[in-house]
Amino acid sequence: MTQPNVSLTENRILIISGPTATGKTDLAISLAKKFNGVLISADSRQIYQGLDVGTGKDHPKGFKINLIDLITPDQDFSVVQYQKLAFQKIIEIHSQNKLPIIVGGTGLYIDSIVNPDKSTYFIRPNKFLRFFFNKLSTSTLQRIYRLLDKKSFDSLNNSEQHNPHRLIRKIEIKLSGKDVINHIQINKNNFNILHLSLTAPTSCLYPRIDTRVQKRLDIGLLDEIKNLLKKYSWSDPGLNTLAYKEFRDYFNHQKSLKDCVDVWRFDEHSYARRQLTWFKKQTNLHFIDITKPKYLLLALDLVKKWYNLS
RNA sequence: GCCGAAGUAGCCAAGAUGGUCACGGCACUGGUCUGAAAAACCUGGGAUAUUGGUUCGAGUCCAAUCUUCGGCA
Numbered sequence: 001m002t003q004p005n006v007s008l009t010e011n012r013i014l015i016i017s018g019p020t021a022t023g024k025t026d027l028a029i030s031l032a033k034k035f036n037g038v039l040i041s042a043d044s045r046q047i048y049q050g051l052d053v054g055t056g057k058d059h060p061k062g063f064k065i066n067l068i069d070l071i072t073p074d075q076d077f078s079v080v081q082y083q084k085l086a087f088q089k090i091i092e093i094h095s096q097n098k099l100p101i102i103v104g105g106t107g108l109y110i111d112s113i114v115n116p117d118k119s120t121y122f123i124r125p126n127k128f129l130r131f132f133f134n135k136l137s138t139s140t141l142q143r144i145y146r147l148l149d150k151k152s153f154d155s156l157n158n159s160e161q162h163n164p165h166r167l168i169r170k171i172e173i174k175l176s177g178k179d180v181i182n183h184i185q186i187n188k189n190n191f192n193i194l195h196l197s198l199t200a201p202t203s204c205l206y207p208r209i210d211t212r213v214q215k216r217l218d219i220g221l222l223d224e225i226k227n228l229l230k231k232y233s234w235s236d237p238g239l240n241t242l243a244y245k246e247f248r249d250y251f252n253h254q255k256s257l258k259d260c261v262d263v264w265r266f267d268e269h270s271y272a273r274r275q276l277t278w279f280k281k282q283t284n285l286h287f288i289d290i291t292k293p294k295y296l297l298l299a300l301d302l303v304k305k306w307y308n309l310s
Numbered sequence: 311g312c313c314g315a316a317g318u319a320g321c322c323a324a325g326a327u328g329g330u331c332a333c334g335g336c337a338c339u340g341g342u343c344u345g346a347a348a349a350a351c352c353u354g355g356g357a358u359a360u361u362g363g364u365u366c367g368a369g370u371c372c373a374a375u376c377u378u379c380g381g382c383a
Contacts, residue, residue, distance in 0.1 A: 020348080043348085044346090044347060044348065044349085045348050054348095055348080076346075077346085078345045078346065078347090079344090079345055079346090079347075080345045081345080082345095083345090105348080106347065106348075107347075108343085108344090108347050108349095109347080111344090112344090112345095115344090117344095118344040118345085119344065120344050120345075121344065121345060122345090123345075124345070125345055125346080130346085138351095157341095157342060157343090157352075158342085158351090158352050158353085159341075159342040159343070159350095159351050159352035159353085160342065160343065160351075160352085161351090161352090162350095162351055162352065163342080163343070163350050163351040163352080164350070164351085165343085165346060165347090165349070165350040165351080166342090166343060166350070166351075168346095169343095169344090169345075169346085172345090173344095173345095202338090202339095237346075237349090240346085240348085240349070241348055241349095242348045243348080244348095245348090262336090262337095263336090266336075266337065266338095267348080268348085269337085269338090270337095270338095271348055273338095273339085273340090274341095274347085274348090275348090277340080277341065277342085278343095278347090281341095281342095
């Protein structure tokens with residue numbers, strides 16, 4: 001990875017994370033205006049062109065957000081590509097003496113910025129292997145991985161042992177024949193990161209999600225899906241996205257619209273829950289509870305303090 | 311008002327002839343995950359409408375009450 005060529009005082013990165021429907025973008029924009037910031041999205045779905053209503057690209061006009069609309073819905077994307085593009089942008093923004101503000105809810109993508117040195121990220125996905133292994137049952141995958149590396153298999157927790165995606169990835173790494181241990185690079189602390197993470201109890205998030213769901217229906221989500229289906233199919237990676245995948249049964253006349261909307265709402269709820277779980281486990285971040293009356297001021301103060309302005 | 315049907319967790323729902331205090335799904339809870347992450351997984355708690363009866367034993371049979379639905383008036 002290219003190292004940033006900026007002085008130590010100028011290598012700041014502001015991160016604004018948090019579960020869906022907490023108002024991350026609004027906060028990011030208002031901080032960008034105050035601190036000469038440029039936004040970089042950390043959103044694994046807004047990278048897709050054409051997924052606008054469902055992924056909430058209703059950003060204020062005239063405010064550029066980087067790393068959205070990168071690819072079409074039939075293309076693959078992953079965290080390593082994100083990491084590469086994000087660091088390129090960060091360096092570019094630093095070179096203009098501006099503050100990169102990473103904003104988004106995809107915890108893994110943010111993690112690739114905060115903890116960039118992942119020992120397996122250099123092992124590329126094996127499309128051929130994935131194509132065939134995706135047809136195998138979980139128990140077959142377990143058997144294969146146990147055969148290849150019994151010790152590692154036994155050390156996996158219950159959740160991982162039943163997770164076909166993870167098993168396939170482990171097998172992929174194993175079969176690559178590369179030695180993972182020797183590829184750890186020390187690359188930390190090149191940046192001065194302030195990570196603010198918006199949070200709220202689910203009892204607050206669920207109603208916010210529900211009204212937003214309704215709003216997205218009102219402003220034409222179904223038309224958007226109808227248009228996408230002219231060009232893309234349900235098996236394309238981009239359509240495996242909340243707000244889209246739930247309507248497959250509706251468009252195939254298997255389910256009523258109301259049932260699909262309910263499933264979508266509940267999927268959004270559990271997505272928010274997973275995000276909360278993820279961010280809870282992260283270190284070196286400041287949680288900001290958006291149900292507290294002056295949370296915006298709190299965020300502002302933290303940034304000022306970071307700049308020694310307070 | 312009469313006749314019929316039904317009442318199992320927040321919702322849907324299984325339970326042959328009574329016999330491990332009850333299958334699931336959704337919701338909800340907590341967690342996992344180093345190139346799919348808005349992905350893919352793991353985990354947990356909660357129920358037989360009420361009261362009485364028959365029986366060694368009742369979600370399952372009987373009665374009353376309450377509630378809901380349908381029909382007749």
